[in-house]
Amino acid sequence: MNETAQLNFALADVLQAFDPYKAGEGFYETEMADAIFAVHQQEDAVQLAAEIRRIYEHSFDEPMPGGNPIKLAETLLVIKNNSSCSL
Template sequence: MNEIAQLNFALADVLQAFDPYKAGEGFYDTEMADAIYAVHQEDDAEKLAAEIRRIYEHSFDAPMPGGDPIHLAKKLLSIKQTVSCSL
């Protein structure tokens, strides 16, 4: 498996558990794809968190009621760094 696919699978595993609208795990396929793309574009946790919030709020047309996008962004960037360094 190539390094980008490996990273994407690792990011998807974390994003599967992110359920800010209490819609249920596996409900956010489109948002996950957009968030994974954002991780590839951004290295700053605060900017990534803002982009993740924008992605989810745009999809649901409502403020994000739950979840912690800063914590999520830090975790995703940590995975990005770990997977990139191990390859």
């Protein structure tokens, strides 16, 4: 498996637990794919968090009631930055 695929699986593992609308694990496949793409495009946690919020709020057409997109973005960027060094 190539490095990008390994990274994407690691990011997906974290995103699986992110459930801001209490819809249940596995419900956010489209949002996860968009969020993974955003991780590859962003280096700044605040900007990534804003993009994640935009992705989820666009899908649900309402403000994100739960979750912590800043903490999520920070975690995702740590995974991204550590994997590029160790993979």
